[in-house]
Amino acid sequence: MTRKPLYCLVTVLVLAALVIGAIGCSSETSGGVLKPEGRLRVATTTSLYDTGLWGYLEPKFEKQYDVELDVLSGGTGLALEWGRRGDVDVLTVHSKADELKFIADGYAAERVWFACNYFLIVGPEDDPAGIKGMSPEEAFKTLYDGGEGKFVSRGDNSGTHSKEKAIWKAAGYADYAALTEAGIAAGWYLEAGRGMGDTLVMARELGAYTLTDIGTFLAFQSDLQLVPIVESGSILLNVYSVLVCAKSTKQEMANNLVTFLTSPEVQDLIADYGVADYGQSPFTSCAGQDEPTS
Template sequence: MAIQRRGFIAAVGTGGAVGLAGCTGLGDDTGDSDNTGPEISGETLTLTTTTSTYDTGLLDELNAPFEDRYGVTVVTVAQGTGAALETARNGDSDVVMVHARSLEDEFMEDGFGVNRRDLMFNDFVIVGNSDDPAGVGGEEDIEAALTAIADAESEFVSRGDNSGTHTKELELWDAAGLTIEEFGEWYIDGGGGMGEILNQASMQEAYTLADRGTYLDMQDEIDLEIHVEGPVKDGPDELMNTYGIVAVNPAVHEHVNYDLAMAYIGYITSVEGQDIIESYTSAGEQLFFAEALSEDPEFQQYVPEGWGSSTDDE
């Protein structure tokens, strides 16, 4: 099924004011004593995020204008989603950009995250050697593709790191009725970032689940091709890959830089930030699709999935 993208609000130029998601009066260097807003110039924002946003180079393009505008520094810590959220739980991060909604929901339900926003999306794909030993090329049913790989005992490299990609992979095996604990030596726990896993799969002529952005950015360096497409190319919806951004709750960790985190969320979900995401390419291919701005905003983005449903009252 083709993606039915919510209408993206076209960019109106990068010189306009950036929305600050509730953060007002960021201060200036005029010495005006009437300026009562928080002063953020010279401060540092710690962003924990996934390896895919870091490895593709997207964050370099996004962060530079923000740093220049406000005179701040963004320190990016690239980890798997699970590790990025754990760093934030420990109070060692100000804002988190990740892509595993179930883990984000736990983070918010436990009180560590506030003001979540949908940010962007791409999709997951099954990649492997051109020989395609399990014969999954062109398969439109992801469960059938994974079952074929398992039945053929074709080598498959897993992230194995509680990242967003690993979380999605486990969900897909489970949906196919397969138990990874029963897999043999063909199932390899790679335990690395997406770039490292793609290199490993390439060297071992194995399959793996990858986010499209990282694969496209690395495709000239590896000997892998896409065998099962995601919804960006009319593949199964189960392979959708949505990224969110969440501020760390200052009521839990009072030392976090909440003002700067909210300024960053405001910028990255603004027309300017979303246009940078939408325009970012590698080898002529768009890696991510902006999702924060829509003519029909999705309320569910702000709260854990299922929150406020009738089942909560039962």
């Protein structure tokens, strides 16, 4: 009934909140940078993250430039959206058409390619649609016409999804929306709406085909009963580039990251990355050369 306990309780709660909040702020910044403003944020496509490449390069960059690097993993579509909103400083993505539009809209000045590899169509070993060894365009046509075999699409506006649309277009299906609608209705086309890893697992569970980048496929291969079905064709080339967001307030440090990724030392690290784990490197270095073309 006295007023004392009320004040005691409030004081204790406020103190607790402050202490917890203070711990939350101080120990998170043991890297030496006190404010979130002092951190460089890079948004990356999932494949560069899920293969562990960013986890491998991050500490090296932080050490070399004495900065905290925050790596945010999302599909290329999400990464570009973060860039447009000004929430990240640098993007590492892989969808040329989307990148060019991003630049044309004034959100970045240029795209610098620093790694490449290729996409492949993977599927169950018994290859129900009989598309093994075909060109990617023929394989997609057969999937569309044949009615044998399901296809799981990323369906998330990622770089891989953009590539899938490009292959459909090259195969003669210009109206992608109509294609997916018909495919979903017929039951052979499925949209995962998830990252590459989840999509591969979904394809495994459903005994379906999917389009994947070689990096994520290598990283997951041991858990998947999926095998490469179509892996040659110029349209399957995959180029990763780095873009500095125009809205970033940390242009200098952001440019340091571009310099870092394209430096000869890091290019060697990228080319050698993963050989021990996967038997081959998921990435090829390509900075400073002509843009890899199909």
